[in-house]
Amino acid sequence: MHAADQKRLLSDVEAFCQEIREHEELCYVEHRFNHHLVPLAGKFNILGMPVPVEYGGRGADAVTYARAIARIGQEGTGVRTFFSGHTSIGQYPIMTWGSEEQKRRYLPPSCTGEKILAFGLTEPDAGSNPLEMTTTYERQGDKFVLNGVKYLISNAGIASTIVVFAKPKTGGRISAFIIDTDSPGIAREDLLAKMGMPTANTGMFELTNFETPANNLLGPEGDGFRIAMGTLVSGRLSVASGCLGVIEDCLIEALRYAKERQQHGKAIGKHQLVQEHLTAIEMHRLSTDALVYQAAQAKEDSNIDPGNSDKKAKADLLAAQAKLFAAQAAWDAADRAVQVFGGRGWSTLYRPGRHLQDVRVCRIYEGTDEILKLKIAAALLGKEYEAFK
Numbered sequence: 001m002h003a004a005d006q007k008r009l010l011s012d013v014e015a016f017c018q019e020i021r022e023h024e025e026l027c028y029v030e031h032r033f034n035h036h037l038v039p040l041a042g043k044f045n046i047l048g049m050p051v052p053v054e055y056g057g058r059g060a061d062a063v064t065y066a067r068a069i070a071r072i073g074q075e076g077t078g079v080r081t082f083f084s085g086h087t088s089i090g091q092y093p094i095m096t097w098g099s100e101e102q103k104r105r106y107l108p109p110s111c112t113g114e115k116i117l118a119f120g121l122t123e124p125d126a127g128s129n130p131l132e133m134t135t136t137y138e139r140q141g142d143k144f145v146l147n148g149v150k151y152l153i154s155n156a157g158i159a160s161t162i163v164v165f166a167k168p169k170t171g172g173r174i175s176a177f178i179i180d181t182d183s184p185g186i187a188r189e190d191l192l193a194k195m196g197m198p199t200a201n202t203g204m205f206e207l208t209n210f211e212t213p214a215n216n217l218l219g220p221e222g223d224g225f226r227i228a229m230g231t232l233v234s235g236r237l238s239v240a241s242g243c244l245g246v247i248e249d250c251l252i253e254a255l256r257y258a259k260e261r262q263q264h265g266k267a268i269g270k271h272q273l274v275q276e277h278l279t280a281i282e283m284h285r286l287s288t289d290a291l292v293y294q295a296a297q298a299k300e301d302s303n304i305d306p307g308n309s310d311k312k313a314k315a316d317l318l319a320a321q322a323k324l325f326a327a328q329a330a331w332d333a334a335d336r337a338v339q340v341f342g343g344r345g346w347s348t349l350y351r352p353g354r355h356l357q358d359v360r361v362c363r364i365y366e367g368t369d370e371i372l373k374l375k376i377a378a379a380l381l382g383k384e385y386e387a388f389k
């Protein structure tokens with residue numbers, strides 16, 4: 001991506017962030033989905049940032065996209081999660097494994113907002129281990145018939161297209177499919193009893209004899225697990241970038257409040273124990289920033305040289321490391337910002353409290369802390385030490 005295009009994209013993201021803020025704050029307090037999100041993202045043409053220009057996107061490289069997502073992360077993990085679901089794990093598998101016809105059919109409308117995307121891997125009884133999924137598919141002539149339930153899916157209730165994963169009814173390896181939610185045989189439900197992200201859509205859906213055309217198989221049959229794991233590299237990078245944004249916003253807010261708020265006759269920023277919180281948030285920002293952009297550069301190097309397995313492995317590991325670190329750092333940064341705000345920090349009328357509620361999920365989705373630690377340890381120790389296969 002040329003420097004001028006990078007600059008234009010980041011300035012569009014900045015304008016989007018400035019416009020979305022007031023809507024997001026109101027929707028958050030009223031605990032409802034932010035309906036301004038998709039139209040505003042469409043207005044600033046940021047619904048397909050890394051999608052190649054020939055398919056209607058902005059052609060952003062991985063580092064520029066990480067910068068954009070970090071900026072969006074400042075506006076809240078709910079806003080950022082929409083982009084991760086739509087782009088990092090929605091458009092990404094179609095861009096990477098889709099046929100030319102699938103790319104032409106799905107990517108351009110997803111860049112305008114005509115189609116919203118989601119990624120359906122998790123099931124009620126298959127989370128950390130997707131191989132335990134029970135959703136099945138069966139080939140019937142020129143179509144596949146799918147049955148099963150997908151649970152805790154970002155954008156599920158607003159998506160027109162979902163990349164879903166299923167096993168053959170007769171047993172065997174997982175395959176990936178693109179499904180259109182306006183077809184019969186899908187029942188969707190929004191999940192509303194959430195700890196955070198009230199402005200984002202999280203849902204579940206059940207497929208009952210759901211038919212999708214044979215040419216909606218994504219990638220080769222039996223390659224679904226590889227596609228899912230490859231997509232999670234992109235997803236983890238977006239979560240890590242979003243967490244960086246959360247830390248940046250916590251720092252901005254905590255610094256401002258520490259100068260404004262007076263107690264014991266002086267600004268609270270003059271109390272040394274408050275300064276300790278500010279220093280800790282700044283150290284989280286610095287270290288997360290270094291790790292996120294190192295991981296993003298590794299992803300870009302791998303994207304440019306897709307046949308290079310060493311670069312792929314490096315990008316995979318660094319995305320996991322960045323996500324594990326960033327999610328924990330963002331959680332601690334939000335907690336400290338809440339502490340600096342005192343009683344107001346505990347209120348969702350202020351940004352730190354909202355960040356704290358929302359960012360907790362980053363230690364769970366796209367690989368829990370525990371799963372990522374095991375992955376990192378296995379990379380250090382070698383394959384024979386893998387805690388699970």
Ligand SMILES: Cc1cc2nc3c(=O)[nH]c(=O)nc-3n(C[C@H](O)[C@H](O)[C@H](O)COP(=O)(O)OP(=O)(O)OC[C@H]3O[C@@H](n4cnc5c(N)ncnc54)[C@H](O)[C@@H]3O)c2cc1C
Binds near residue numbers: 122129153388
């Ligand atoms: C808001 C939200 C949005 C989401 N969006 C999506 C989405 O868009 N698409 C999608 O497919 N999924 C999505 N998910 C699902 C998410 O990826 C899963 O929740 C996550 O992978 C964990 O699975 P689980 O909830 O079933 O927990 P489990 O796998 O049941 O884990 C429970 C606990 O056991 C631990 N554990 C499990 N196995 C091991 C092990 N071998 N060793 C040590 N500890 C272990 C876990 O770390 C965790 O602490 C979303 C989840 C949430 C909450």
